[in-house]
Amino acid sequence: MSLLEVQDLRVTLRQHSTSTRLLRDVSLSMEYGKVLGLVGESGAGKSMVAKAILDLLPKKAVIDKGEIKFNQNSLLRLSVAERRKLLGKDIALIPQDPMVSLNPVRTIGTHLSEGLTHHLGITKAEARKQSIALLDEVLIRDPERVIDAFSHELSGGMRQRVLIAMAFSCSPKLIIADEPTTALDVTVQKRVLSLIRMMQRKQNTSLLFITHDLGVVAKICDQVAIMYEGRVLENTTAKQLFHSPGHDYTRALIDAMPRFDQPDKPILPVSRKLKEQLQAETREVDQATYND
Amino acid sequence: MSLKQFLQRLLLALPTLFGVSLVVFFLMRVVPGDPIAMMTPPGATEADVAQLRALYGLDKPIITQYVIWLGALFQGDLGTSISLRQDVFSLILERMPATLELAFLSTMIAIALCLILSLAGAYFRDRIIPRAVDAIASTAQAVPDFLWGLIFILLLGVAWPLFPISGRINPRLDHDLVSQFYLFESLIKLDFSLALELLRHLLLPAIALALPMTGIVTRLLKVSLEETWKQDYITMARARGFSRWYILRKEALRNALIPTVTLGGVQLTFLLGGTVLIEKLFSYPGIGNMAIGAVIQRDLPLIQGLILTFAVMFIVINLLIDLSYSWLNPRMRHG
Ligand SMILES: Nc1ncnc2c1ncn2[C@@H]1O[C@H](COP(=O)(O)OP(=O)(O)O)[C@@H](O)[C@H]1O
Ligand SMILES: [Mg+2]
Numbered sequence: 001m002s003l004l005e006v007q008d009l010r011v012t013l014r015q016h017s018t019s020t021r022l023l024r025d026v027s028l029s030m031e032y033g034k035v036l037g038l039v040g041e042s043g044a045g046k047s048m049v050a051k052a053i054l055d056l057l058p059k060k061a062v063i064d065k066g067e068i069k070f071n072q073n074s075l076l077r078l079s080v081a082e083r084r085k086l087l088g089k090d091i092a093l094i095p096q097d098p099m100v101s102l103n104p105v106r107t108i109g110t111h112l113s114e115g116l117t118h119h120l121g122i123t124k125a126e127a128r129k130q131s132i133a134l135l136d137e138v139l140i141r142d143p144e145r146v147i148d149a150f151s152h153e154l155s156g157g158m159r160q161r162v163l164i165a166m167a168f169s170c171s172p173k174l175i176i177a178d179e180p181t182t183a184l185d186v187t188v189q190k191r192v193l194s195l196i197r198m199m200q201r202k203q204n205t206s207l208l209f210i211t212h213d214l215g216v217v218a219k220i221c222d223q224v225a226i227m228y229e230g231r232v233l234e235n236t237t238a239k240q241l242f243h244s245p246g247h248d249y250t251r252a253l254i255d256a257m258p259r260f261d262q263p264d265k266p267i268l269p270v271s272r273k274l275k276e277q278l279q280a281e282t283r284e285v286d287q288a289t290y291n292d
Numbered sequence: 293m294s295l296k297q298f299l300q301r302l303l304l305a306l307p308t309l310f311g312v313s314l315v316v317f318f319l320m321r322v323v324p325g326d327p328i329a330m331m332t333p334p335g336a337t338e339a340d341v342a343q344l345r346a347l348y349g350l351d352k353p354i355i356t357q358y359v360i361w362l363g364a365l366f367q368g369d370l371g372t373s374i375s376l377r378q379d380v381f382s383l384i385l386e387r388m389p390a391t392l393e394l395a396f397l398s399t400m401i402a403i404a405l406c407l408i409l410s411l412a413g414a415y416f417r418d419r420i421i422p423r424a425v426d427a428i429a430s431t432a433q434a435v436p437d438f439l440w441g442l443i444f445i446l447l448l449g450v451a452w453p454l455f456p457i458s459g460r461i462n463p464r465l466d467h468d469l470v471s472q473f474y475l476f477e478s479l480i481k482l483d484f485s486l487a488l489e490l491l492r493h494l495l496l497p498a499i500a501l502a503l504p505m506t507g508i509v510t511r512l513l514k515v516s517l518e519e520t521w522k523q524d525y526i527t528m529a530r531a532r533g534f535s536r537w538y539i540l541r542k543e544a545l546r547n548a549l550i551p552t553v554t555l556g557g558v559q560l561t562f563l564l565g566g567t568v569l570i571e572k573l574f575s576y577p578g579i580g581n582m583a584i585g586a587v588i589q590r591d592l593p594l595i596q597g598l599i600l601t602f603a604v605m606f607i608v609i610n611l612l613i614d615l616s617y618s619w620l621n622p623r624m625r626h627g
Contacts, residue, residue, distance in 0.1 A: 054530075056530060059417075083533075084534070084535060085533065086533070087532060088534075089533060092531075092532070093528070093531040093532075095524065095528055095531075097524060100524040100525065101524045101525055101527075101528045103529075103543050104525075105620065105621065105622055106546075115532055118532075118534065119533065150622045150623070152622070152623050163528075166532070
């Protein structure tokens with residue numbers, strides 16, 4: 001049985017008289033306590049999948065078709081209020097850019113405890129205590145001081161730790177991490193990644209890990225979905241992916257990876273020919289589904 | 293803002309005040325119109341006029357007059373009003389509470405209207421309410437305060453006489469108020485019927501003063517809220533399941549206020565300046581009304597005292613705005 005089931009999700013942006021397809025019948029499946037890597041180049045629609053799950057789609061985007069099931073319940077059939085009850089409690093987000101994801105005029109403590117009081121109904125004093133414990137858990141030194149700090153007083157890595165603490169604070173069943181290390185210094189990336197991994201293991205959370213880095217996938221993912229132009233080209237296990245990639249594009253991505261074990265291996269970018277072929281396919285798919 | 297910064301700001305205000313005093317004093321000496329000529333009866337002789345001049349120190353050289361005036365000023369002596377023949381300082385002190393109450397009520401009305409309108413305009417996503425807010429704000433801003441006053445007088449005072457249009461309190465009313473802060477005192481004494489009577493007098497001039505400020509600040513605050521709404525930390529709050537109204541109030545409003553306060557401060561000084569005409573229009577016994585009388589009478593000591601008073605009030609407003617700015621924006625607090 002799976003925790004999250006995205007079935008044939010089709011999202012279109014309707015602006016003025018034009019309509020642009022953003023997601024083309026995307027299907028994903030996530031099991032309890034497992035890590036699913038969602039991989040693709042920039043603009044592939046990875047964040048759009050996250051937004052669809054989190055009810056954050058742009059105003060002009062419509063879901064034409066498909067289903068998102070969380071814990072066997074259809075999210076799309078819930079009311080706005082019912083969905084909000086899940087968000088932050090059962091489904092949480094670790095954002096891409098920690099520098100701009102914390103409110104500059106509110107303290108770290110406010111950020112953490114408002115989620116606790118809102119979703120768990122505990123008192124403010126109790127929430128503060130738990131917040132300090134959470135900061136400690138994400139290995140922030142001197143949590144008693146940081147709790148009353150503002151985000152501008154913290155480094156990028158510290159801010160991402162705070163956001164990780166926020167995401168895990170209500171012990172959610174699913175965490176969506178949207179390229180959580182992309183905006184960080186290379187030296188910090190590794191530590192933040194292992195923190196997410198550690199927390200995920202500790203709470204046995206399912207993790208939807210969005211990335212464009214196959215190296216990270218190899219390290220932490222159980223399942224992988226490869227996306228291109230709003231399509232999922234391949235759904236497979238992480239092991240399978242590297243041993244026998246099922247799609248030409250996947251193979252091209254693997255060839256484009258830097259390899260530390262073979263430093264002399266040339267890094268080949270995905271060929272233009274392959275991309276053109278994929279784009280032609282996309283147009284065909286769009287035409288075939290134009291009137292559905 | 294730390295205490296040190298606050299004291300620095302206070303010290304910085306002193307040269308400003310000195311500059312104001314200088315400008316005021318010499319400006320009033322070069323404008324046409326002789327106050328002594330205005331206060332002497334038609335049959336007065338040259339000697340009478342000269343005697344009066346000597347009495348008010350107007351026969352001495354201008355620099356000497358300034359030094360004498362400034363020296364007295366430091367002792368809280370603003371001179372004697374020529375037209376009212378009373379101590380300027382106590383005249384202003386007696387009239388100032390009326391103006392402060394009017395300006396304060398007006399500011400509160402403006403702030404309340406700004407918040408209600410801009411929050412409503414940013415909260416509702418239909419087409420009607422945000423546009424209605426824009427239309428209301430543009431209209432409020434486009435008509436100057438004294439015209440609003442005139443409109444209110446004609447509509448709610450004359451055509452449909454719901455409100456008194458003159459004075460501060462019904463002169464036939466018996467009351468035992470001891471201070472000049474009528475409204476404040478009546479509220480403290482829990483005398484609500486008296487407070488209501490005072491409010492009936494205050495409401496029209498206060499709203500007239502508030503409307504232009506409401507218009508311009510509402511427009512800025514609404515745009516500012518809409519801009520803030522696009523920030524990533526708002527998206528983050530939405531992803532955490534908070535409602536739109538909660539996020540608007542708790543996450544967006546304070547950030548959106550930061551660029552708004554500066555404009556609000558400027559508008560507040562306009563509001564204070566606006567009391568001059570509005571008080572005249574509503575025959576409201578404050579220092580603004582007094583200023584017009586003083587100018588008509590060429591009452592130099594009184595004019596000087598009043599301008600200095602307004603300057604002090606402007607400085608206080610700017611100080612308050614600075615304080616609220618650093619309260620709103622934690623990045624301004626340290627260092
Ligand atoms: N708010 C938006 N309005 C319109 N188009 C958008 C919006 N956000 C993203 N897009 C488009 O949707 C596509 C997928 O974007 P996104 O999901 O952010 O890609 P990824 O996260 O994989 O880099 C892109 O082509 C992008 O231009
Ligand atoms: Mg993205």
